[in-house]
Amino acid sequence: MPSLFGIAWKNIRRKRLRSILTIIGIALSTWVLVSLLGFNQGYESSLNKDIDNLGFQVLLTAKGCPYEAATLMLKGGTGLKYMPESIVDTVKANPEVEEVTPMLMHAVFDPNKGEEGGITAFLGIDPVTYPRMKTYLQFQQGKWFNQPQALEAVFGYEAAELEQREVGDSYLLPEADVEIKVVGVLKRSGTQDDGTIFLPIRTLQKVYKVNGQVTSVGIKVNKSTDIAKYEEELYKLPDVQVVSMAQVKQTISNLVATARVMVMSIALIAILIAMVGVMNTVLMSVLERWQEIGIMKSMGAMTSHIFKLIWFETILLTFVGGVVGSVMSWILATATDKLIRSVLPYSPTSALVQIDIILALKAIGIIMFIGIISGIYPAWKAARIRPIEAIRSTEGEL
């Protein structure tokens, strides 16, 4: 016994190319939608993960642009201002502080880097306090430095790959012409540490003649500490910029908001195009089957039957398109991730686009809802066909 659903399905298969093109249109819209929703979901958790991996809740830098400070906190930076190292003792004096680690970022021009040379950044760290804060860092080879002033370096995973170094190799510090030995290569951590070359802070200060200077101080406070209050206290120190996790999140969210609006607008346009595409396909199909629909009505089909029949076709098209688009967005998640990264001012290191089954179902639901709305007009148009109009269009005789 034929069912309305079966008739709708067979009709979609009747004009295969047109149905496929419509489904592709819907699938592309779904891809944009799923990616957008996945981005909204993924960006925040990825950002939180990055900030949690910093190992400290507050970063102290020399007074300057807060955006630069935020970038420094997450990505490292160049052209930095210095603070006196004595600030570490001042910070440590506060009983609410659990751990303090000084850092010195130093960037130099390396003429041997690439074809035309390039900037290499080194991070001077305290071999005692830094590893305690960054407990997630694990070694692929070797270990941290032997002594606080050793001429040694630890390479992040990507830095080691880029410089093609492993434990035991030597490395010539650019500009200073000092040779250091690689004593450790870190495992991939998915953070900015992957691209960093670590040196003991004392060594870096001595080699590049910035004794007694630091670029930042990472501070870990007790869990019971009110961070906002503590920040206010830190601002009493002369010429410092205090960057807290919350500030960083807020700063980055503000920067990304514009990009989000842009992506959402693109998604909206894509959805509208798909909606018009669906409406056009179904309407064409109705006009082509004008007589068939009229004959169905002469056989006893009610207005509601014809409305349902055409609606089923719309729902089927959007469902298939939605499923294809969701699968496509899952397969292309990495490419989408790269695409989104290219337009964002700052991207966290872990996956930006996080797609799961709930998200895919939600997107299919949204697309189907849009399809249902698009199908109303063609269905209404079909439902209003009178048998006599359809028959008379070829059979008519006065």
Next chain:
Amino acid sequence: MSQPTAPLISIKDLHKTYVRGSEHIHAVDGITLDIQEKEYIAFVGPSGSGKTTLLHLLGCLDNPTSGELKVAERTVYSEKAAMNERDLTKLRRELYGYVFQKFYLIPTLTVEENILLPFAFYCKPDAHKNAQHLADLLGISHRLNHLPKELSGGEMQRVAIARALINKPQILLADEPTGNLDSKRSAEISDIFSKLNQEEGLTIILVTHNPAMAKSAGRMVELRDGKLV
């Protein structure tokens, strides 16, 4: 003494007028006619005489401009009242089967699905059994799983007839059912109609240009300029 039975279809002073610009075309011009149950009636006449329009009115596919139309003692149209679309649909389901010159089979459905198509919209018991019976009767039982494009013209018209009869209607309306067929196939369809009328007691209302088929009807009515001749 038995009471005379009421006609199955009764029309009184029925008019259907089309307006084209300033011109009024009287397609059906004051026809009064009764059609009895189990009657086989053929409308003949030249093109433009109004026979197809009359058939559409009798089949409740179109509304008259004026006059009165009663089917199975139910008033479909009168000066005072007209059936709404929903009731007309129900009436068509219960009483009518339609066969047209063009077969109007759904190309994506098999022969069996085309025959059973009306039951996509409502249910009746023994649908499959009845479909098989009709397929046997019309000689298309070996074609049930084929698509319409795989059939000859004559076979397609038989499928259309089977589809028209699947709901066990009282009245079969046929508009030029042999118009697209050669003389051999036309004769076969004509035989089928006679058989359906005589053996199944089906009321048949036919519009045809085919003199042989018209002659097989119990009553032949000629129309000219929208009037009975």
